[in-house]
Amino acid sequence: MAESAASAEKFKAEGNEALKTGDFDKAIECYTKAIEIDPQNAVLYSNRSAAYAKKEDLASAADDGQKAIDLKPKWARGYSRKGYALFQQGKYEEAKSVYESGLKVEPENQQLKDSLADVKAKIEPKIDPNNPFSDPQIWARLAMNPETREYLQQDDFRMKLELIRRDPSSMTQFMQDPRMMKAIGVILGIDLKTGSQFAEETEAAERERREQEAKKAKEEKPPEPEEPVDPIKKQAKDEKELGNAAYKKKDFEAALSHYEKAFESDPTDISFLTNKAAVLFEMKQYDDCVEVCRKAVDVGRENHSPFSMVAKAFARMGNARLKQDNLEEALRFYDKSLMEDRTKDVEKRKKDVEKRLAEKKRLDYIDPELAQEEKEKGNGLFQGGDFPGAMKHYTEAIKRNPDDAKLYSNRAACYTKLAEFRLGLADCEKCLELDPSFVKGYLRKANIELALKERISAAQTYRKVLELDPGNAEAKEGLLRCEVMAPPSAEEVQRRAMQDPEVVDILRDPAMQIILKQVQENPSALMDHLKNPNVAKKIQKLIDIGLLQVR
16 A cells, blocks of 8 residues: 555645646646546645646646645645646636635635636626726616606616717717716716816815815825835846837847846736747747746746736737737637737737638648549539539539639529529629529520519520620520510509619719709700710619610
């Protein structure tokens, strides 16, 4: 038994040493061997939890923290381990519960107190001291006041209050509203006075201020002694300022030296490491930059540095990986940064990386040869009447070769067979965007427009075919069908006109309004206006849409 205990202690010592040197996998392996020998030892689970946390395997770290609690419920370290793992996963409510349980066991444990304060800062609403309207309790205060309670039922009042809550400077817009004045008084806990009351109180306050100043002038107090300066921290700060000056001059070697000396003097300040990482980033030593930032994160967490500083270290790691075109790692570090502190800059960088990853994935998927295979499979199923199956293969072919116009035309044919005309029309437009001279695409589009009873649009598309291929029989036949179709109702013409941005612009043009009025009063004036090519084009558009008829 003594031999087993000694072996477990040996593996524990090896694990501790590996953890100190940053070899987390070896540390986990050693602690696991020790646990196999001594499975009732809470300390071993606690140490392995720490190793898992360093490796960022936070789920395993939380499990080992719970095991340590189960084995030794009166030991605060187990609560600390589990709480930390939950906190880093963003499970703030669970972490808070664990820290509170630990403080019931050891009420004076400072580490648990600090950790609980950190997690409360994450989950409790932040109130801007410069904006009392940011306090979420304002609604409750107003509801408790019998007079303002009625205001809460009025939509315009709630809207004004919400505007002030978001932007206090907007309050001046609503000063004439007596409801707002009353509500502001309730929120701020003051009684807003009338002009005369305010003047009287202001005069009294001014007299009191003058009396206090006179009294203060007679009592000349000796200056309070200055706080003693820590010479070590001062030395570190001085080195940092020297490093900043060297960095601005792009003397990177000197800057590195000063930041390293600063950290040697004060190894609890994370800013010395993040500044050093910034220098390494400028020197394009991106791997070294990431390693220094990793150390900065560890130092920051051990010393309860502000979340914003830890977030900066993670963001810098993301920037370094982005420079190396390692998009997946960059995204991972940006996510970690945002878990610590949300900033617009990092959010923007994250979105940019996500777009680049999506585009990279799309481009990596492109393979024209596989697209041709999928197209042939789709053709076979289309000829056999299996239109849903054919559409599936055409869709895959489009993903493999999105610049092939014919693939969109083929899928539009499937949509047409399945009576999904709007989807087919969208594919035709994409097809023609890729190949504006593709006659078959125009014919397919015109046939779909005809099926949708969009007679005017169909006629325009058939005319486009005849511009490209004057002898095209299908286009000529289509035009004839358009001509024999019953004209749309006036309501339908107006609806389509208002949905066409070009028509709307024409009708809003003051010059065109004058021309149309002249033509209405004197139809013969139309011929004069048609001599202007720009006006003729606009009039033809109105004729095509059905708003203007020429006999």
